[in-house]
Amino acid sequence: MTDRIMNHKILGTIQPELVPFRWNGEIIHGAEGESLAAALLANGIRTLRRHEKDGKPRGIYCNIGHCSECRVTVNGERNQRACLTPVEKGMDVEQQTELPHLVKGDDAHV
Amino acid sequence: MFDTIIIGAGPAGLSAAGILQEKQKVLVLDEYFHAGGRLLGQLYEEKKGKWWNGLEIARKLVSDTQDKTEIRLSTSVYDVELDDTYTVHTTSGTFRSRHLIIATGSREKSNPLPEWDLPGVMTVGAAQVLTNFSRVRPGDKGVIVGINPLSMVIAMELGYADIDVAKICLPPENLLSTQKPEDAFETLVSLGHSAPSRFISTGAGLAGKAKPIHPAALKLFPKNGIRAMGLPISIKEKIIRINGTEKVESVTVQKTDSKGKPLNGKTREVKCDFVCISDGLAPLSEIGSLLNLKHVYAESLGGYVPLHSEMMETELPNLYVAGNVTGIENAKVAMYQGQLAAHKILGDEDAAMRSLSAITHERKNAKVKFHKDLLQGRETVETMWREIEKRKAE
Numbered sequence: 085m086t087d088r089i090m091n092h093k094i095l096g097t098i099q100p101e102l103v104p105f106r107w108n109g110e111i112i113h114g115a116e117g118e119s120l121a122a123a124l125l126a127n128g129i130r131t132l133r134r135h136e137k138d139g140k141p142r143g144i145y146c147n148i149g150h151c152s153e154c155r156v157t158v159n160g161e162r163n164q165r166a167c168l169t170p171v172e173k174g175m176d177v178e179q180q181t182e183l184p185h186l187v188k189g190d191d192a193h194v
Numbered sequence: 195m196f197d198t199i200i201i202g203a204g205p206a207g208l209s210a211a212g213i214l215q216e217k218q219k220v221l222v223l224d225e226y227f228h229a230g231g232r233l234l235g236q237l238y239e240e241k242k243g244k245w246w247n248g249l250e251i252a253r254k255l256v257s258d259t260q261d262k263t264e265i266r267l268s269t270s271v272y273d274v275e276l277d278d279t280y281t282v283h284t285t286s287g288t289f290r291s292r293h294l295i296i297a298t299g300s301r302e303k304s305n306p307l308p309e310w311d312l313p314g315v316m317t318v319g320a321a322q323v324l325t326n327f328s329r330v331r332p333g334d335k336g337v338i339v340g341i342n343p344l345s346m347v348i349a350m351e352l353g354y355a356d357i358d359v360a361k362i363c364l365p366p367e368n369l370l371s372t373q374k375p376e377d378a379f380e381t382l383v384s385l386g387h388s389a390p391s392r393f394i395s396t397g398a399g400l401a402g403k404a405k406p407i408h409p410a411a412l413k414l415f416p417k418n419g420i421r422a423m424g425l426p427i428s429i430k431e432k433i434i435r436i437n438g439t440e441k442v443e444s445v446t447v448q449k450t451d452s453k454g455k456p457l458n459g460k461t462r463e464v465k466c467d468f469v470c471i472s473d474g475l476a477p478l479s480e481i482g483s484l485l486n487l488k489h490v491y492a493e494s495l496g497g498y499v500p501l502h503s504e505m506m507e508t509e510l511p512n513l514y515v516a517g518n519v520t521g522i523e524n525a526k527v528a529m530y531q532g533q534l535a536a537h538k539i540l541g542d543e544d545a546a547m548r549s550l551s552a553i554t555h556e557r558k559n560a561k562v563k564f565h566k567d568l569l570q571g572r573e574t575v576e577t578m579w580r581e582i583e584k585r586k587a588e
């Protein structure tokens with residue numbers, strides 16, 4: 085199954101070059117140079133982040149760098165906007181998760 | 195040291211660069227990884243069979259500039275200072291220039307509704323970029339919340355990619371969202387001859403000929419909406435919440451009367467896997483604020499715009515603005531504004547005047563109009579500019 089629009093009535097046909105990269109340790113494929121946000125969605129992945137405070141899922145929102153909802157960890161660097169980051173072969177991308185509560189301790193949300 | 199730095203590689207910024215590069219050392223900065231700005235996702239039929247393909251136009255603008263202009267992508271500008279020259283702080287270092295053009299474009303407005311933070315809820319522009327630029331489906335079946343020129347155009351674009359749009363309705367009424375059926379109706383009528391609204395003058399035969407907001411026309415508007423040009427538009431229904439646990443599963447739709455008042459007990463769920471929220475566009479003028487420019491509020495321009503003249507000048511020396519940062523309009527206007535700013539910087543007054551008349555002409559004939567009172571908004575800003583100039587001269 086593909087979620088890519090390979091043929092488009094007006095824009096024509098595309099043949100993206102797929103390259104492997106890692107999402108939470110697992111190898112998946114994206115089109116080289118497309119945004120991470122698009123590549124993950126093409127793999128059926130909508131939850132890009134868990135909210136720092138309550139762990140609720142978050143995904144693509146504005147897709148052009150304004151809202152910062154799509155931030156992920158890329159090659160160890162936190163808070164990279166997935167919509168502004170092009171896919172590179174072999175890159176390591178991880179979802180960010182709920183943070184421990186510094187005052188109430190880890191169990192606060194359980 | 196550059197002669198001119200341009201912030202934003204959209205149609206305005208790239209068009210300015212195309213002219214300046216013949217005489218100057220120019221740097222264009224943009225935080226996206228591809229040049230072209232919001233052109234990249236644009237796709238609509240201008241005349242029968244003649245398409246405005248933004249991606250192609252962006253490619254042309256890039257090929258015209260990439261040899262002579264330095265274009266730095268994936269570079270966010272986060273501060274600008276002025277002493278003798280402009281110092282521009284970015285995520286890839288600091289750059290200096292004699293002239294600066296702010297061409298940062300616009301952002302989408304979107305008002306919250308319950309569960310709008312679920313994965314699968316996005317702005318309508320996000321769906322546009324996914325579909326036309328990334329060529330990845332935002333989902334299989336979408337619901338659009340908000341009836342305005344942009345959401346209509348993008349609904350059509352989803353259709354060209356065979357993505358099902360289940361409904362286009364109004365947002366719930368709250369402190370931020372006040373759109374009523376009559377406003378939506380007016381929007382549909384004001385889209386003039388553009389495809390999504392053709393039903394208004396032909397199909398449903400309700401208005402178009404007569405005065406737009408005739409209460410009878412509103413009353414007659416079918417309760418379940420209409421299907422026009424493949425678009426299921428419904429101005430007497432509101433999306434009152436989005437449902438799902440890990441992602442969007444459905445929306446709850448509330449029926450209203452022709453004034454937008456909820457009809458008791460009339461709600462139902464519509465299944466979908468993505469939702470687009472759309473409340474129009476607003477100029478993105480943080481850079482102007484960093485430089486302490488005066489800003490003017492004009493609703494018809496999309497919100498606050500930095501005070502500027504119709505020749506794209508600002509209160510600061512050698513600082514120009516161009517494109518949607520001056521008010522929401524289509525990409526052609528943005529291109530002419532970019533050219534105008536460039537001609538002013540080069541001191542070519544004749545060419546600047548020609549760009550100004552091109553803008554006036556395009557404003558009259560624009561296929562996509564974002565606000566019916568645009569000209570009034572432009573007038574407000576220009577009047578304020580002139581008053582301040584007059585005071586300075588005295």
Ligand SMILES: Cc1cc2nc3c(=O)[nH]c(=O)nc-3n(C[C@H](O)[C@H](O)[C@H](O)COP(=O)(O)OP(=O)(O)OC[C@H]3O[C@@H](n4cnc5c(N)ncnc54)[C@H](O)[C@@H]3O)c2cc1C
Pocket residue numbers: 149201202203204205206207223224225226230231232233235236237269270271272297298299300301302318319320322344347475478516517518519523524525526528562
């Ligand atoms: C989501 C969206 C969809 C749109 N769709 C349509 C449409 O279908 N039809 C239509 O006619 N108009 C559309 N518009 C209006 C659009 O703004 C204009 O058509 C046109 O693109 C404006 O050109 P511009 O050059 O002023 O700005 P833009 O095209 O927006 O370009 C501005 C550029 O500046 C960059 N930028 C902004 N701030 C910074 C910063 N601090 N640092 C570095 N770079 C920065 C951005 O990344 C962007 O690439 C849309 C606008 C938006 C926001």
